[in-house]
Amino acid sequence: MFILNNNDPAPLYKQLYHQIRAQVLSGELPADSRLPSVRDLATELSTSRNTVEGAYQELYAEGYIYSRPRSGYFVSALDHDAAPLPLPRASRKEDRVEEASPAYRYDFHPARLDRQSFPAQLWRKLFVESLRNNSRQLVQYGELQGEWNLRCAIRRYLERSRGVLCDQEQIIVCAGLQQGLDLVALMLKENHSALAAEDPGYHLPRAVFRNHGYEIVPVPVGANGLDLDLLIAGRSTIAYVTPSHQLPMGYVMPVANRLKLIEWAESGNTFIIEDDYDSELRYHGKPIPSLQGLRPQGNIIYSGTFSKVLSPALRMSYLVLPRSLLPVYRRLFRDYFSTVPFLEQHTLARFMEEGHWDRHIRRMRIIYKKKHDTLLRAVERHFGPRATVIGQGAGLHVVLQLDGAGRCEAEIIRRAQDQGIRLLPFSDTCVSDASAGHTRLLLGFGGMTAGDIEPGIALLSQACF
Amino acid sequence: MFILNNNDPAPLYKQLYHQIRAQVLSGELPADSRLPSVRDLATELSTSRNTVEGAYQELYAEGYIYSRPRSGYFVSALDHDAAPLPLPRASRKEDRVEEASPAYRYDFHPARLDRQSFPAQLWRKLFVESLRNNSRQLVQYGELQGEWNLRCAIRRYLERSRGVLCDQEQIIVCAGLQQGLDLVALMLKENHSALAAEDPGYHLPRAVFRNHGYEIVPVPVGANGLDLDLLIAGRSTIAYVTPSHQLPMGYVMPVANRLKLIEWAESGNTFIIEDDYDSELRYHGKPIPSLQGLRPQGNIIYSGTFSKVLSPALRMSYLVLPRSLLPVYRRLFRDYFSTVPFLEQHTLARFMEEGHWDRHIRRMRIIYKKKHDTLLRAVERHFGPRATVIGQGAGLHVVLQLDGAGRCEAEIIRRAQDQGIRLLPFSDTCVSDASAGHTRLLLGFGGMTAGDIEPGIALLSQACF
DSSP states (O other): OOOOOOOOOSHHHHHHHHHHHHHHHHTSOOOOBBBBOHHHHHHHTTTTTHHHHHHHHHHHHHSSSSEETTTTEEEEOOGGGGSSOOOOOOOOOSSSOOOOOOOOOOOOOOOOOTOOSOOHHHHHHHHHHHHHGGGGGSSSOOOOTTTTHHHHHHHHHIIIIOOOOOGGGGGGEEEEEEEEHHHHHHHHTTOOOOOEESOOOHHHHOOOOOOOOOOEEEEEETTEEEEEEEEEEEEESSEEETTTTTTTTTTOOHHHHHHHHHHHSSSOOOOEEEEOOOTTSSSSSOOOHHHHHOOOTTTTEEEETTTTOOOGGGGGGGEEEGGGGHHHHHHHHTTTOOOOOOHHHHHHHHHHHTHHOOOOOOOOHHHHHHHHHHHHHHHHHGGGGGGGEOOOOSSSSEEEOOOOSOOOOOHHHHHHHHHTEEOOGEEEEEEEOOTOOOOOEEEEEESOHHHHHHHHHHHHHHHHO | OOOOOSSSSSSSHHHHHOOOOOOOOTTOOOTOOOOOHHHHHHHHOOOOHHHHHHHHHHHHTTTTTETTTEEEEOOOOOOOOSOOOOOOOOOOOOOSSSSSOOOEEOOOOOTTTOTTTTHHHHHHHHHHHHHOOGGGGGGGGOOOOOHHHHHHHHHHIIIIIOOOOOOOEEEEEEESSHHHHHHHHHHHTTTTOOEEEEEEEHHHHHHHHHTTEEEEEEEEEETTEOHHHHHHHSOOOOEEEEETTTTTTOOOOOOOHHHHHHHTTSSSOOOOEEEEEETTTTTHHHHHHOOOHOOOSSSEEEEEESTTTTOGGGOOOOOOGGGGHHHHHHHHHTTTSSSSSSSHHHHHHHHTTTHHHHHHHHHHHHHHHHHHHHHHHHHHHHGGGEEEEEESBSSSEEEEEOOOSSOOHHHHHHHHTTTTOOOOOOOOOOSOOTTTOEEEEEEEOTTSSSHHHHHHHHHHHHHHH
């Protein structure tokens, strides 16, 4: 018995479809039983033949019923044990079930940017123009390696500002470092199985390569960057390094070490991944040139990002591949698509072509230098001889090394949190416990207002001792 | 001897830096030789001390020179064998070196969308609003799984239109199918090593899983979808399937097969990847419900995309993970970031929340149904009994199977190209040669204007025979 309800918003044929389907699935309508003819059922239900025909066609298309020529429709034999079970109704509320992160008055997270300085008006203008002028590009997939004009703009910028020498064919526009490293891990997997990573160092590359099955070999970091003798003596054939501004320690790798590292990368089937993540932000003198520029034809995979100076929410970064990897890249990813939206790429290309990127870098350097200097003064005032600042002069964070017998990291972070202060644990960057008895704090200043830095540091110093 | 040139646009200190650096690297200034004092060199060059001091500071920061207290600066000992070689100057033109793809008058590529119908005005309005109202979100990373409001909108849409039952916690916003499959391949790698893929079938999933080291096991496709007996007898523990509209053959998997497939996915540590890529585009009756909706608590990874109905250039898709995979997801990707830009996600969320997505689907269904029907009429007229259409009634393409002794695929594609017709080779979808003597053509109609379809098919028929 089927009931059609004219007041139900669902079309009549759908109502009928659902009722028959339910009876087929429940076994109420057994396998191979004959359904009434279209004409009969329409008469019985006082509805049109189209309604019945529509329901039967749906059921037929999905295999709930089958037809025999000149005999009509019959119920298919289904495996009822495999039929849908009653659903456990999961929580359907759209409230967040994850606990909300507490509101921090002082956020020293090193990945935060200045809240006021995203060039929103300009971005809007360029985005709207890109949308207006590129309707044809929106109905198809873009270029695998990224849009040509963006790659040209990145190449020009890298050559001018970072000494990176490459062609557009070597550039891959990526949705952030991690997506770029995914490509690298896939490309190198055939011949490599261990990644040397700075310790302390950025945890993301370790996570990406570990997920791809690589062994992670931590290499201690000293004031000249990672320990090259240990790297050379070790079994890793890929080294992930941050030579311009070691993450998190802020050291600059001296040129002698750079040359030695480059030589290592030519001593066999070995690769350097140079992550130049915040090279734009040097507050004294000009940026440190890249490793890639010292040996453009070497086995150096160069990575840069727009997350530190422009916005991490844009999810745009790039790789410069050595020419030796291009055949592998093309072989593995020939059928892939770019992961970065066309309009965003085009907007960024215009932003760079028109000189806004260079101006924005200069502007941000001034803003962040002011915050950086304010932070150092506040640390000097409130910590005095009880702490040493490491890695100042660049980027969006410094490391504060507490001298003497201060509290341990976990206790400081907990106490700071009680005061409304957010700290990313320094220990997140460590593979081994390389602190050697020192408590170290990561102090990001990018997202702090200049006025909040001094009171935040004052409060933090109370949490430390 | 150093020469400073006031007409050079580079600052004087940079000119000096470059000249000293070149001499250090060339060995002209030998290791441990003492540099002139700042005062002496400034006098010698008739420049300010700041200029010399700036150059020395740069050289010092990069390790080209070192200092001894009260003695001044000395040249560092570098490994000159490792110093930069003269650069092979690569082509610096920004002209494309890849050959431009020929201009096609008739583009039957199945991944093309209607050129006129991207809702650009609406998208612009919502994007501009998102940019205006979310400045805080632009200075930090977004949510790993995708923005909450977008996941809520996707969940509501999936439940209403596809029968997919899930919570927001199970949804991952991805930058296209391939990026989602990358995550899946990483999550399943510990316990799985072979992927069953439809043959013929979409080549992208095969490429992704092959790159992750999986064995690809082709499973032949018949009129009921992939051959379940072969799947069950085989060694694959993951099956990639397109049950609502088999890609490329267009078959709908009957419910008996669906239930059998679901049962297989519960018979051990086995997973189904259900790619519901163009489910919105069914021209007769309502969309075929999803596998996931038949067994929401099963081992079914559901994938959907905005590339077929809205735009492939947006690079937005989603995964619905089974609850059983959430712990693995969180363990592997805890430190990762979303690959999809915040503003784009927020724009799409608004687009869905305000009902535009549903309206857009209805509009596109009408537009594509017209093109679909035009294509079928044109094929009937120009091919008549010499060809059979397979997989009509849904999506953005049909398969044309040429009967009798027509030309081979390569020849047809070449001849069609000479007539300005673009065809994606059907053989790209095949692992084995499953054509059984038939020549098959993939006919996409999404990017064709309604007026071009008839003359395009007329020309194509001449290329075929």
